[in-house]
Amino acid sequence: MEEILEVLEQNSRYTDNEIAVMVGKSVEEVRDAIRDYEEKNIIAGYTTLINWENTGTETVTALIQVKITPQRGQGFDKVAERIYKFREVKACYLMSSGGFDLTVIVEGKTMKEVAMFVSEKLSVQEYVQGTATHFVLKKYKDHGRIFKDKTVKEREAIFV
Known part of the structure; x- marks a missing residue:
């Protein structure tokens, strides 16, 4: 099924x-x-995907790579739990390779708000060794949906 x-x-x-x-x-x-x-928590929830660019509401999305020291007996889970509980965090993923361990998706109203989250809440966490922040400039596709404006093609005027 x-x-x-x-x-x-x-x-x-x-x-x-x-x-x-x-x-x-x-x-x-x-x-x-x-x-x-x-x-069984296979369906973990229901959400609505909103194209905020079309609402006029200013939002900033950032992808933050986080390097952490795993904890004895708990690995990355305990540190990740502390991070994903922040309201600004929209997603948190453990990565398999590369220079960073976690990828964290954060949303805020401004770049400064996101930067303050990183400097005041995220990077000061025990076991966090470093971060790299990447700001999303434009979303083309998210959760399988293309964020393309649906433009109406105008017909060429014909004069007789």
């Missing part, structure tokens, strides 16, 4: 009836599967 997850990942607003038709299952089978996925 992974096809139910694939449908929901594309658009979580589909109704149980619509999903049932799309995957060829009964509505009850779909409801039971979704309930089971939620209980």
Whole structure:
């Protein structure tokens, strides 16, 4: 029933009836599967992807690479937990190779706000050895969605 997850990942607003038709299952089978996925934390939540550039609201997104010292018996998990609990942190990933251990996605209202988060909250954490901050200048695609303006092509005027 992974096809139910694939449908929901594309658009979580589909109704149980619509999903049932799309995957060829009964509505009850779909409801039971979704309930089971939620209980097992396979479906961890439902979110809306917003293209903030089109709202006029100023937001800044930064990708921050963090070098940390793993803790004995807990590895990177305890340090990562302290970091991902900050409200500014939108995502936190353990990386497999390279000069950094964690990649942290942070959002703020201004570059200065993000910079202050890094200098006052993130880089001062015990076990954090260093950071590298990269600011997102423009989003072209996020979570599988292309952020292209839908422009209406104007027809050429014909004069007779």
